[in-house]
Amino acid sequence: MCVYNKNFFTFKQMTFATPTDSQETAKRIENFFTVNNVKMKVIGMECGPVVSKYVFELLDDTQRIAAVEKLKRDLGIRLGIGASRVLIGETEWQGKVALSIEIPNKDRVIVPPETVIPIDFDSVYKKTARAYDLGLDDYLSGNTPDISSIATELVNLGVDTAGRPFCIDIAKAPHILVAGQSGSGKSVFINSLIAGLIGNAFYGNCDVCIIDPKGTEFNYFEGTPHIGIERADGKCDGKIRSSEEAGDTLDYFVNLMNNRLAFFKENHFDNFHHHRTIAHLDGECNIHKDCGPNDRGALKVLVIDEFYDLLMNYPKLEDPISMLAAKARSTGIHLILATQRPSTDVIRGALKANLSTRIALKVASRVDSQVIIDCPGAESLCGHGDMLYVGPDTDIPKRLHGCMLTQADLIAMRDFAQKNWKY
Numbered sequence: 001m002c003v004y005n006k007n008f009f010t011f012k013q014m015t016f017a018t019p020t021d022s023q024e025t026a027k028r029i030e031n032f033f034t035v036n037n038v039k040m041k042v043i044g045m046e047c048g049p050v051v052s053k054y055v056f057e058l059l060d061d062t063q064r065i066a067a068v069e070k071l072k073r074d075l076g077i078r079l080g081i082g083a084s085r086v087l088i089g090e091t092e093w094q095g096k097v098a099l100s101i102e103i104p105n106k107d108r109v110i111v112p113p114e115t116v117i118p119i120d121f122d123s124v125y126k127k128t129a130r131a132y133d134l135g136l137d138d139y140l141s142g143n144t145p146d147i148s149s150i151a152t153e154l155v156n157l158g159v160d161t162a163g164r165p166f167c168i169d170i171a172k173a174p175h176i177l178v179a180g181q182s183g184s185g186k187s188v189f190i191n192s193l194i195a196g197l198i199g200n201a202f203y204g205n206c207d208v209c210i211i212d213p214k215g216t217e218f219n220y221f222e223g224t225p226h227i228g229i230e231r232a233d234g235k236c237d238g239k240i241r242s243s244e245e246a247g248d249t250l251d252y253f254v255n256l257m258n259n260r261l262a263f264f265k266e267n268h269f270d271n272f273h274h275h276r277t278i279a280h281l282d283g284e285c286n287i288h289k290d291c292g293p294n295d296r297g298a299l300k301v302l303v304i305d306e307f308y309d310l311l312m313n314y315p316k317l318e319d320p321i322s323m324l325a326a327k328a329r330s331t332g333i334h335l336i337l338a339t340q341r342p343s344t345d346v347i348r349g350a351l352k353a354n355l356s357t358r359i360a361l362k363v364a365s366r367v368d369s370q371v372i373i374d375c376p377g378a379e380s381l382c383g384h385g386d387m388l389y390v391g392p393d394t395d396i397p398k399r400l401h402g403c404m405l406t407q408a409d410l411i412a413m414r415d416f417a418q419k420n421w422k423y
């Protein structure tokens with residue numbers, strides 16, 4: 001089994017045999033473009049769980065990319081997969097930017113949870129716990145890995161077009177917009193994000209609070225440590241919030257943000273990351289160092305599902321959300337907003353600028369795709385967790401496939417967390 005190791009985390013990499021007809025498809029693509037006066041050559045291909053990607057270069061410098069894009073619907077029909085299923089775009093290939101054609105596979109493979117949650121939960125937990133238990137002397141003598149690199153929150157979004165796990169650091173994200181039409185896989189994707197966050201959150205350094213207006217999508221997390229809002233004893237209440245409770249929840253987060261800002265200012269910390277690194281260097285075994293009363297200093301992630309509907313019903317919530325989006329990142333509070341209506345009524349101006357990580361699942365039209373990731377493409381996705389990611393580190397949309405966590409996986413995670421997690 002092939003694995004991928006980033007810091008301490010080991011995720012499963014999926015591997016796929018190249019389809020037997022790939023050479024033939026590459027030839028058909030080249031022939032199709034040649035007869036339509038576009039000289040191009042397929043220079044590589046990779047196959048993943050959902051699509052096969054053919055990377056190509058244009059042979060004639062006078063050739064315009066627009067001419068290639070114009071032919072994409074015809075190509076889809078010629079290949080027998082439908083006019084709207086082919087995605088043509090830029091891709092990174094062997095250190096350079098090239099063009100690619102992505103074509104859905106005949107048989108789609110479901111992305112398993114091991115790609116998103118560390119394979120060996122138990123040993124990952126022990127390994128990271130041991131690293132934190134080493135004190136200041138070990139750190140300074142170089143016996144431990146760079147603590148600042150561990151003290152990030154990696155979260156796995158799924159796998160790329162070759163089946164490789166794809167992680168982002170939520171501290172750099174720093175707020176995430178997830179949008180796609182009904183049934184495109186938003187809730188399944190967010191479930192996997194939360195599971196990844198909790199799975200990677202050793203020593204309880206990450207709490208996730210969920211506002212679920214539908215009240216049905218995240219029930220398996222109910223009762224998990226690190227879910228909900230922190231109580232006076234430093235433990236989370238394990239509850240999922242409804243839309244009626246959204247106002248109070250947002251007030252709690254705005255307060256927390258303001259208290260942390262005041263605490264960091266008073267104690268000369270630049271930001272949350274700085275505070276946490278110093279907390280380690282103090283030689284404390286515990287990752288946490290309080291950020292004032294009733295705040296044990298955990299990274300906080302606030303997830304809001306059906307964000308558009310919530311704002312339509314409670315317009316006054318827009319102010320606290322915008323405030324959090326604008327100021328909360330340096331205090332270790334991150335937002336994940338999901339909506340099936342990527343409308344400019346709610347995703348606009350300053351809020352949009354602050355949601356620098358955007359994930360578009362399948363949408364109905366080019367216009368919707370444009371609203372989410374500032375370019376078309378998401379209208380050609382295959383649905384069910386197929387997505388385009390644009391982050392602060394890249395302008396080129398990256399195609400990823402989300403993993404599917406079953407009810408049994410979520411229950412197993414909750415039970416593991418209840419048994420093993422420390423505060």
Ligand SMILES: Nc1ncnc2c1ncn2[C@@H]1O[C@H](COP(=O)(O)OP(=O)(O)OP(=O)(O)O)[C@@H](O)[C@H]1O
Nearest residue numbers: 181182183184185186187188340384385402403404
């Ligand atoms: N990554 C995935 N792999 C396989 N199937 C998936 C995946 N994601 C979603 N699905 C399928 O799509 C269905 C709908 O997903 P989900 O409920 O997440 O959609 P949604 O975008 O939240 O829809 P709504 O906007 O109506 O809430 C799921 O029940 C599941 O069968």
Ligand SMILES: [Mg+2]
Nearest residue numbers: 186187188217
């Ligand atoms: Mg949903």
